Amino acid sequence: MGMHSMTRRDFVRLGAGTVAAGVAVKSTLLEPAILAAQTQAAGAGEKKIRFVSIGTGIRGCDLLRSARKVPTGVLVATADLYDMHQKAGIEAYGTDVPTTRDYRSLLDRKDVDAVIVAVADFQHRRVVLDCLAAGKDVYCEKPMSHNVADGQAMVAAVKAGKRIFQAGSQRVSNVVYKKAREIFASGRLGEVTYVEGRFDRNSPSGAWVYPIAPDASPETIDWKTWLRDAPDRPFDAARFFRWRCFADYGEGVAGDLFVHLLSGFQCVSGVNAIPSRAYATGSLTHFKDGRDYPDLLATLYDYPGMTVNLHCNQNNSSGEPIVFYGKEATLTIEHETLTVTPQDTRPEPEGYGLDGWTAASKQQYLDKWHAENPAPPTKLPEVETYSAPQGYDDTADHIANFFNAVLTRQHVLEDEVFGNNTAIACHMGNTSYFHRNVATWDAAAQSIKV
Ligand SMILES: NC(=O)c1ccc[n+]([C@@H]2O[C@H](COP(=O)([O-])OP(=O)(O)OC[C@H]3O[C@@H](n4cnc5c(N)ncnc54)[C@H](O)[C@@H]3O)[C@@H](O)[C@H]2O)c1
Known part of the structure; x- marks a missing residue:
């Protein structure tokens, strides 16, 4: 040009x-939206959400590191199928709470209000449905579902149980x-x-x-339970x-x-x-x-x-x-x-489209254009x-938004x-x-x- x-x-x-x-x-x-302000404004008083975490692998640990910054929640137990992830979850939150391989035993507890679910995608449906059936509110990691049927089943269960559900895409x-x-x-x-x-x-x-991890084995990981909703196969640490x-x-x-x-x-x-x-x-x-x-x-x-x-x-x-x-x-x-x-x-006279015009026609066009158009702002x-x-x-803001909703029964940002x-x-x-x-x-x- x-x-x-x-x-x-x-x-x-x-x-x-x-x-x-x-x-x-x-x-x-x-300003960070941060939660302290939100939670106080929500008039939550001294009540704290008592929550458990199911799945304390990579994301589960990150969630616990963020959750410990949120004053309206307190972790009461964790569950994971892998011994090292159980220990890592406790380390991440920094409080020595009970941990188990059997998450269902935690759902029986009446003192648990809510659950943070950070298991692999194909496991969301079973765990979330169990949590909802036990009357718990749920924060479930993204993507919410492994397939369309899983998502529809979760939506129906949240609605039927009138529970609070937050999907875990923190940028929301x-x-x-x-x-x-x-x-x-x-x-x-x-x-x-x-x-x-x-x-x-x-x-x-x-x-x-x-x-x-070098310690990964069928002894340290409950592979059978992990694989429950997928085709059977021998222990495979890569998977x-x-x-x-x-x-x-x-x-x-x-x-x-x-x-x-x-x-x-x-x-x-x-x-x-x-x-x-x-x-x-x-x-x-x-x-x-x-x-x-x-x-x-x-x-x-x-x-x-x-x-x-x-x-x-x-x-x-x-x-x-x-x-x-x-x-x-x-x-x-x-x-x-x-x-x-x-x-x-801003309006402007044509440039490129005049390249094939004669100088006289160009000038005529420009004179007319300027006469008809006031000078644009500079x-x-x-x-x-x-x-x-x-x-x-x-992530801390997203968890806080969830805890606030659990306390106040108001809507979450990512339902x-x-x-x-x-x-x-x-x-x-x-x-x-x-x-x-x-x-x-x-x-x-x-x-x-x-
Ligand atoms: N929001 C984000 O930015 C973000 C980032 C990473 C991962 N994620 C999501 O978080 C979820 C977990 O991902 P990850 O990277 O932490 O996976 P991961 O494999 O590191 O951890 C998952 C853990 O869940 C445990 N688990 C599976 N089934 C269980 C059961 N029945 N009972 C107890 N524990 C069980 C496994 O033992 C494992 O330790 C996925 O849905 C993933 O997509 C979200």
């Missing part, structure tokens, strides 16, 4: 110096997402028709090649530690990572729905270790009024942004910072950024319908990928069709 055919907009976009000089940036540090409680939701709802972005998100990584750990890779237990990158992007999308846009269609493609090129899932997955989703384009590449680490493209502004969230960049929508609206404080823990909708979108992505076809949601039959 020659300079002569550049419009003002092109110049602002191309010249980094011009942008810095012409566009002001206003940065705001967000994140202060940055809360701000993004406000901005989106204000209409300042203009019409948003396209959303793009990615969750990329480039390491064995990012592709779930987690180490196998125990790397269950995300296998379709019997997890949902690959869709269930592990898309679900976070989809939760962020639903949270910011206010769209709480199952997409009507999903089209996925991808490949397994690097991590050919016997896994069932691709290490690259790209999926296009149709939501009401919006196209959502997600990808996860486990062979390139290009970050985890989510971007909402509006007529008036672009909203990007990455690394706990939200940026609102206004679009330059300054663009400022770019705004909002960041969470360093070390901000959105069973929200969690089920995002999980179904993940299943649609995988269905499309494996069938090499568009997956549609059949609302009448409540099932995925290909």
Whole structure:
């Protein structure tokens, strides 16, 4: 493009110096929503939620580290099928509570109000249904379900038992997402028709090649119980530690990572729905270790009024942004910072389209344009950024939101319908990928069709 055919907009976009000089940036540090304030405001008094944790592996331990910051809850026991994870859970919370392999014995306890469930995805249904049947409120890790039927069964049980249920996509409680939701709802972005998100990584750990603990054996792990809702097979430590890779237990990158992007999308846009269609493609090129899932997955989703384009590449680490493209502004969230960049929508005379015109015709057009259009403002609206404080823990906020709801019987931020909708979108992505076809949601039959 020659300079002569550049419009003002092109110049602002191309010249980094011009942008810095012409566009002001206003940065705001967000206050953590944090719970102390929320919980006191909820008028909860001295009552504390007495909770147990079922599943104290990687995520279960992280949840306990966050839960100990939340003043309205107290851990009374844990359960896990693996001896080392039992000990790690106690260490993570920092209080010596009883631990067991048999979670059902904890559900019999009348002094337990709530349960945090962090077992593998295919185990959510059984554990959650048992907790609900025992009258407990439940925080269940994302993705809520391993398949559509599991999710529907959980939604029905929560409703039938009138229990509080929080799905565990912590970004729904994140202060940055809360701000993004406000901005989106204000209409300042203009019409948003396209959303793009990615969750990329480039390491064995990012592709779930987690180490196998040297003490893992049928003696230290109750393999039979762990495998109860999956096809029988001899003890396999790789499957125990790397269950995300296998379709019997997890949902690959869709269930592990898309679900976070989809939760962020639903949270910011206010769209709480199952997409009507999903089209996925991808490949397994690097991590050919016997896994069932691709290490690259790209999926296009149709939501009401919006196209959502997600990808996860486990062979390139290009970050985890989510971007909402509006007529008036672009909203990007990455690394706990939200940026609102206004679009330059000021009227301007045509540039490129005049390249084939004679000088005289061009001049005539420009004279007319300037006569008909008042001079636009010289300054663009400022770019705004909002960041969470360093070390901000959105999981603590998400747990606090759950405990508050248990205390007050008010609604959680990520209930069973929200969690089920995002999980179904993940299943649609995988269905499309494996069938090499568009997956549609059949609302009448409540099932995925290909
Ligand atoms: N929200 C997040 O950011 C996030 C991050 C990681 C994992 N997760 C989710 O958390 C869940 C757990 O993942 P993980 O990485 O901790 O897995 P993990 O394998 O490290 O831990 C799961 C634990 O559950 C235990 N378990 C399974 N069945 C049990 C039963 N019947 N009784 C007692 N214990 C049982 C296992 O022994 C294991 O120790 C998954 O749903 C995962 O998708 C969420």
